[in-house]
Amino acid sequence: MFKLLLHQWKEAQRSTFWQKSIALNILLGIVGLYLMLNVLALSYFADEILQKAYKDSNVVDSFNRILFYFFSFDLILRFLLQKLPILSIQAYLSLPIKKSTLLHYPLLKSVFSFNNLLGILLILPFFVKVICETQSLQYCILWLPSVIALILTNNFLNFFLKKFFTKKPAIVFLILGFIGALLYCDFSDLISFSTPFSKLFLLLTSNPVFLLIPAVLAVSSYSLAYTLLKRNSYLEDIHKSTTRNSSNFSFLNRYGEIGDLIGIELKMTLRNKRPRSLLLIGTLFLAYGFLFYKEESLNDYYILIIAGVLITGAAALNHAQLMFSWSSCYFDSLLANKISMRNYIKSKFLFFTIICVLCYFITLPYALISFKIALINTAILFYNIGITFFLLAYASTFSTSRVDLGKGTFMNYEGMGVSQFLIFIPLFALPVFFQFIFSCMGYPQYGIFALGIVGLVAIACNKFIIQLILKQLVKRKYKMAVGFRQK
Template identity: 30%
Template sequence: MFKHFIRLQWKSFFRSSSFGKGIALKILMIFFGLYMLAALVITGSGIYFVLQELFPDQSPMWTLNQYLVYWILMEMFFRYFLQKLPVMDIKPFLIVPIHKSKITHYILGRSGVSIYNLFAIFFFLPFAIVLLFKGYAALNVLLWLLSIFAIVLCINYVNFLINKSDKALFVIIGLILTFYALDYFQIVPIKEFFGPTFHGLYAYPLAFLAPIGLAFIVYWLNYRFLRNRLFLDDSLKTKKQEAKSSDLAWTRRFGDIAPFLQLDLKLIWRNKRTKAQVFISLLFVFYGLIFYTQDIYANMMPMFAFLGIFMTGIFLANFGQFIPAWDSAYYSMMMSQNIPLRKYLDSKAGLISVSVVVMFLLTIPYVYFGWEALAINFGSALYNLGVNIPVILYFGSFNKKRIELDKSPFGNMQGTSGTQFLIMLPVLGAPILIFTIFHFIFSVEVAVAVLSIMGIVGFMFKNKLLDAITEQYRKKKYGMIAGFKEKNS
């Protein structure tokens, strides 16, 4: 039966509407994954010698075990955001004679072979090999390594249970900050408290039974949790909540794009994830204080260019990269109506343009740190308006993954694909590279002028660029509709 499930998942992967769009992208992501694994192997092989040099009076094994508590917490933190839990469309299987236990074991089994589990293995396995060459007891090292693998599985299945809980995320963050503060201010020696516990997995071989037993317990809890929810009517219950409405009459002054602008503003205000994007963007206005107040960055003008593009374009990046996936729930309905696609894109461009202007106005107080900061932010804002808005709208035509707006904004990776990572190269990397080149060859003034001129030129050709982007959306129309209908994409 497991073989049959794997074959069905394999067919689903290749027949997905999002598969054909990005063969090159998938290959690139594979190479990136291989690079990460290679980096982990190199790090795992060399960490013994690094720890030996940094702490010459301690055994590298002892030192590493002291930091394992932080590794566990950080692993859970990053998995909460990055790890995509294995899903399969189980409803068709619930009406055929297939045991629910087999479906549950298959889902949990897929989670056990996650790429995130391989990351830990590719780090600790080379470290264990070095330990063997350095004369550590072979049996103790192997059982310690087995214990680490069991801990990795525990983290994996705990994440399976808490991934939907925002409270769990806050608890993890609170533990990381609390432990670090207690260690940093020497209130409680956290490393010295947990270090002997993890070192005991090496010193006492039979101790490996504890993490293995814990892994089985967590697996069993996951099994019970999933097994008791495999029912056709489990998803029929809906939450009741009071609806809030506003006519947004002031938007009518924007003419033909007013209806679309009203939809966008209501969408942003009524949904958790989009509303979170607004608050996150406003918080990042203070991001510059981290760099402007440090003397080490005083002469690093390329860093100021990064801040300018990032702070004035944070909403552009956060909101714009998921256009039109924000409207995925009703995108097929919109495309079946007599709705001008160009006006739809004009409304998106107008909304993002307003955000860039507002964010620039909020960064004006940074002139306190020098006129260069204000000038770079101004040039960056013009570049975002003229160049990055068309770029982000163009890349939006490759979005085919559905977004459920009623889901929690914390750790929600719906709609995220390799496109969201690649888009940062032209949006963030290109202007910083351009600024850096002209700054080193000429001066800050010339670099700011180049960014500003590029933005103005892009704004002058706005209509032609949007016409070309509209045609791109028309070509991708049916593929996007099909992709947005896949709720597990």
């Protein structure tokens, strides 16, 4: 097992990406250290925060209630963001190494992941400062292993969800949706799940025998993840499944070259890990309406505008921020073949529009809360299609970093340059600026109409906008191609 870890370290250290990104790795290390210090500070001062938030409750009971939210959000975020440790077993199959060792390795390595470290840092200062000072010795001895066992349970369940997602994505979404529904019910005080969760901890610490419950959960989740890895570790089965599940989108052929290019975009997004993950993360924002659309926020146009941009456009924004970088691995082919750059840009525009319209209709039921939401989201839809696409496409022409489509999204900044970060300032600032002008004039409701009109005018001038992007792309395409060739 140690030799496998050593091999992985040498592979990472000798890779060209590591050599080119030493400064980025140092920066990420500083960001990680800063995040850990913040988590430690939050845990250390948690008792003071909880005393103000839950004045009538015991601090330890309140912290146990908060753990319900932590474990729920932790599982969802792990599924969306955490990159699983991967070992390419093909090079080891001819060596005298047990296959079980190769399968146990990524599971055991994941125990030392950054997410698990953050979870432990979140509970450790509170445990030392509060629980050890106020609770019995038995409570202290049983509480800490129980929480660590549940953190590990989430860690191994993430393996199961990610591997199972490739075969049964609908079931995984139902599981994550169910967790989200539990959180919403608890947030809205419809049904409390955090209170029974706190009482469960009191039960676990009342008798040493009950420590077996979280231990069994951790071991069971490990066994489940191992069994799933074992069933999917045969190269022949993987080849068959990928061949069987491939989609050709032949119905797009009737739309000529633009249809073919949209089909390529769909295949690239659905078949590769990073674009698919970013699209899925964007769909998570569709549920943000439950957080934003509260009764006290329905008269605040600024909150409603920001919510509209996030809810109806996050999925499209996530995908479009790397609009041309997604094609980096075959960008030379696009330049060498007789493919119209205008049609290439137009296919990107239509793909962006389809995602925005789908998100708009999915979130349309929020209008049942207030018709004002539907009005604002409609204006934001026009703004996104007309203005946001132009801003993102123009900024994407400055990206010269190759994107590995197979890598995960967590702590992955490939293709992300300064332009990708700066472009989000006007994306959110322009709608707010429109609203600010009309609010200063005493007509805040007209800011929404102005936003929609600007978007419609931009859509009507679509040919002119695409022509501007085309000129910029033609000007930058050879610099982009040189950057995309660098691995």
